[in-house]
Each structure stands twice: as structure tokens, then as C-alpha cells.
Amino acid sequence: MRKRGKKYVEALNKLEKGKAYTKEEAVKLAKETSTSKFVASVELAVRLNLDTKKSDQQLRGAIVLPHGTGKSKKVLVIAKGENATKAREAGADFVGDTDMLEKIEKENWFDFDVMIATPDMMPLLGKLGKVLGPKGLMPNPKTGTVTTDVTKAVNDVKAGRVEYRTDSFGNIHGIIGNTNFTEEQLVENLDAFMNVLIKAKPSTVKGDYVKNISIATTMGPGIKIISNSFDI
16 A cells, blocks of 8 residues: 655545535645645546446537636647638747648657647648547647637637546546635636536436546645535
8 A cells, every 4th residue: 555645644634534525615625735845736536427438428628717727838739821820929839730740750749738730730630640649639629629710729728728538437637726726716617617517418328427526636635525516
């Protein structure tokens, strides 16, 4: 069994074993139980009652959080002509077409966090799928990263867009801010994230949709949240 550090044990002792808290209590405890010396991320974990073997129950999408994530992201836009110009004007960190794709392929260059591409460029990205896919960098229409509106896409990422997708067990993880955020900001981001997941409920789901909700800081303990804290 992994031995926990003194600070983690002290943080864990602030939680009542087996108890689920309101979202407000959970956010307050998350800030109090953060054990890192740096500004830690606050992460949401949701277990959903989904059969991910069924294509309609594989959730994937993106949300722009009201208060962002507290992290700045480098954006690469693969586009030509007017769309490339718009991407630069919107503040994309890198813009190009075949030159950027060759840089990734030949130099193993990944100095960016998000890739956005216009639909006409997707055929060229096909050969990089095996490289970009495992890193979660392949543009996808479901997350708004394959689009003709590159201005909105870049603005959304810079404003704090968070992508989400179910793993094979029906779990979804995402950042809702960091420990520098106020409790109110974290609650509002949490509400926004949960509302998107609730609205995305597949019509074929039987029984309770949300099975478990918890938040935790990067090195802190998990804190369970009462499901009826949200309009499920």
C-alpha cells in the first residue's frame, strides 16, 4: 500500500469518512486540504452510468468555463489564407499549414496544448493521427477544434475551454480552476461543467445517470459531492 505523506494524512483527517458534501462545502474543503506548495489545480471526477460499448453513450465535447481554468494554453491553428489571418488576429500562438505539420512529423514538435484546424485541412492531418491521437491533440468537430470559425475557437481556448470525454468505464475528468480561485468562482465553474454533462445525458440511459461526483486538488484527497447539489 502506498504510504501517504504527513500533509496528506492531515488533510484527509479534515474529511468525514464516507460523507458526501454539498458543492459549497466540497469546494471550501478542497481549498483547505490542498497539500502542494504550488498553486494546485482543482479537478472534477464524475462517474456516469454509461455503457461506453454503445456509440451513443460515448460522451465527448467541450465547455468554456465562466471563470476559465487559471491556465494559459498555447494554440496551434492549421489553416490557410483568410482563416490563417483570422487565427493570428485572434491571438493563436502558432499558425500554419503543411509547414507546421512537417515540423510535427520531422522534428517531433509539440510545443502547443491545443490544435485547431479548418475542415479543408483535415485530410492532411490524417497521416499524423497515430501521433496526435494518443496525445489528445487531434482536432475533432465534437470539441469545436475542427471549424471554419477559427476566431471563436481560438477565443474559446484562451478563455478557458475544457474538453471532456468518457473513458472506458464511463468516468469523466476535468479541471474546474485552481486554488487561487474564490470559492464562488469554483462553484460556478463546477455548476457549468455539471450542467453540460447533465444536458448531454443519452436518451438510452436507464436508471441513475450520475453515480458519483468528487473534486480534489492536484495532490489533495478526493471529496465526494452530494448528487442532488445539482439539477439532475
